[in-house]
Amino acid sequence: MFGADVDLVKVAGRTLSAEYLKGADVLLVRSVTQVNDALLAQANQLKMVGTATIGTDHIDQASLDKRGIPFFSAPGCNANAVAEYVLSVVFSLREEEALYNHLTVGIVGVGNVGGRLQQRLTALGIKVLLNDPPRQAKGEQGFVSLQELLSRADIICCHTPLITDGDFPTYHLIAQEQLAACKAGALIINAGRGSVIDNQALLIALDERPDLQVVLDVWEHEPRLDESLVNRVSIATPHIAGYSLEGKLRGTHMLRSRFADIFGEAPPAAFPSYLPKAAIHHVHVSDEVTAKALIRLVYDPYCDDRALRASIGYQDQATRFDRLRKHYPVRREFESLVIKGLAESQLSNTLKNLGFTLELA
Ligand SMILES: NC(=O)c1ccc[n+]([C@@H]2O[C@H](COP(=O)([O-])OP(=O)(O)OC[C@H]3O[C@@H](n4cnc5c(N)ncnc54)[C@H](O)[C@@H]3O)[C@@H](O)[C@H]2O)c1
Numbered sequence: 001m002f003g004a005d006v007d008l009v010k011v012a013g014r015t016l017s018a019e020y021l022k023g024a025d026v027l028l029v030r031s032v033t034q035v036n037d038a039l040l041a042q043a044n045q046l047k048m049v050g051t052a053t054i055g056t057d058h059i060d061q062a063s064l065d066k067r068g069i070p071f072f073s074a075p076g077c078n079a080n081a082v083a084e085y086v087l088s089v090v091f092s093l094r095e096e097e098a099l100y101n102h103l104t105v106g107i108v109g110v111g112n113v114g115g116r117l118q119q120r121l122t123a124l125g126i127k128v129l130l131n132d133p134p135r136q137a138k139g140e141q142g143f144v145s146l147q148e149l150l151s152r153a154d155i156i157c158c159h160t161p162l163i164t165d166g167d168f169p170t171y172h173l174i175a176q177e178q179l180a181a182c183k184a185g186a187l188i189i190n191a192g193r194g195s196v197i198d199n200q201a202l203l204i205a206l207d208e209r210p211d212l213q214v215v216l217d218v219w220e221h222e223p224r225l226d227e228s229l230v231n232r233v234s235i236a237t238p239h240i241a242g243y244s245l246e247g248k249l250r251g252t253h254m255l256r257s258r259f260a261d262i263f264g265e266a267p268p269a270a271f272p273s274y275l276p277k278a279a280i281h282h283v284h285v286s287d288e289v290t291a292k293a294l295i296r297l298v299y300d301p302y303c304d305d306r307a308l309r310a311s312i313g314y315q316d317q318a319t320r321f322d323r324l325r326k327h328y329p330v331r332r333e334f335e336s337l338v339i340k341g342l343a344e345s346q347l348s349n350t351l352k353n354l355g356f357t358l359e360l361a
């Protein structure tokens with residue numbers, strides 16, 4: 001992606017230290033690298049810092065500001081992937097019939113990810129409740145309080161950033177009191193950041209409230225997991241909700257574009273030109289097929305769940321967690337699968353609203 005005149009040095013994200021940045025012009029990271037005063041201490045000529053992620057809680061932006069170093073993240077890059085992770089989980093753990101007719105999904109944090117999820121659920125005809133105090137404070141309508149959402153939602157999806165200060169902090173936003181307030185039989189999904197849910201309170205709540213079901217993609221103190229919590233949740237995955245190939249490439253492409261801006265280069269080729277054809281790029285189906293089966297064909301969260309469960313119980317659990325993420329298999333987004341053979345019907349509409357590409361018979 002970079003030209004021959006760029007000297008590219010690859011360093012393991014968790015072990016990058018200050019001396020590597022002496023003489024570096026650009027620092028590109030992912031979420032495991034803490035960019036702070038300590039790391040930047042010897043950075044004498046940095047002209048750009050970029051993270052190919054949506055989340056920015058690993059970046060001390062004040063530290064970059066005071067040094068006048070421009071910072072870029074990749075807003076929205078993997079929002080589809082996370083929304084599809086949640087849809088895959090929901091269609092795995094809840095019957096389609098109940099989902100459409102009786103269940104309400106609550107979304108806490110309605111930004112790029114939560115908004116994408118809201119769009120797809122609404123298009124599918126599934127009821128949603130939204131909670132986003134910062135948006136509400138700007139005068140936007142259509143939100144409910146966290147308390148109301150927790151007491152009414154059958155499925156609670158957490159998509160806030162991790163924020164530790166200010167008017168709307170999210171650190172331990174869901175703690176003992178909030179867990180006690182959840183509706184009977186609720187399914188809680190966290191694909192935001194681990195510490196948005198107090199994991200110790202969650203462990204206790206799972207004892208006190210066996211009716212609750214929990215799915216965690218993100219964990220407090222990653223990469224070191226509380227193995228007792230892994231054993232108590234219904235689906236446990238290693239922070240891969242956003243790991244579609246499209247999501248990763250989009251993030252990289254966004255940073256490549258910022259790099260071109262900063263260094264006065266021509267912009268890179270348009271993003272889709274980088275995407276290979278999906279390994280399974282079309283299927284012919286009959287009207288006996290289910291949405292759940294097609295979702296599982298593209299992404300089955302139980303594969304990640306099995307891999308994570310097989311990685312615990314070892315002294316080097318944290319290394320195994322990182323390895324699962326580093327060597328994650330290619331996963332594509334729903335749009336990459338062309339579904340053929342269906343006539344216009346309720347099923348074809350559902351599949352279209354889920355995000356698949358349809359070629360109607
Ligand atoms: N598991 C993964 O692989 C994965 C992938 C992508 C993003 N993420 C995480 O998800 C987060 C959300 O991503 P996004 O792209 O939607 O971010 P975003 O910034 O577009 O949206 C975040 C939303 O949360 C809202 N919010 C902030 N504080 C809140 C509070 N106290 N209560 C309720 N809502 C609050 C904001 O107003 C905003 O609308 C990221 O910051 C990142 O940490 C995880």
Ligand SMILES: O=C(O)[C@H](O)[C@H](O)COP(=O)(O)O
Pocket residue numbers: 029030031032052053054055056078239240241242243
């Ligand atoms: O914030 C994000 O975009 C996601 O959490 C992303 O998937 C993190 O991936 P990582 O940088 O840890 O590879």
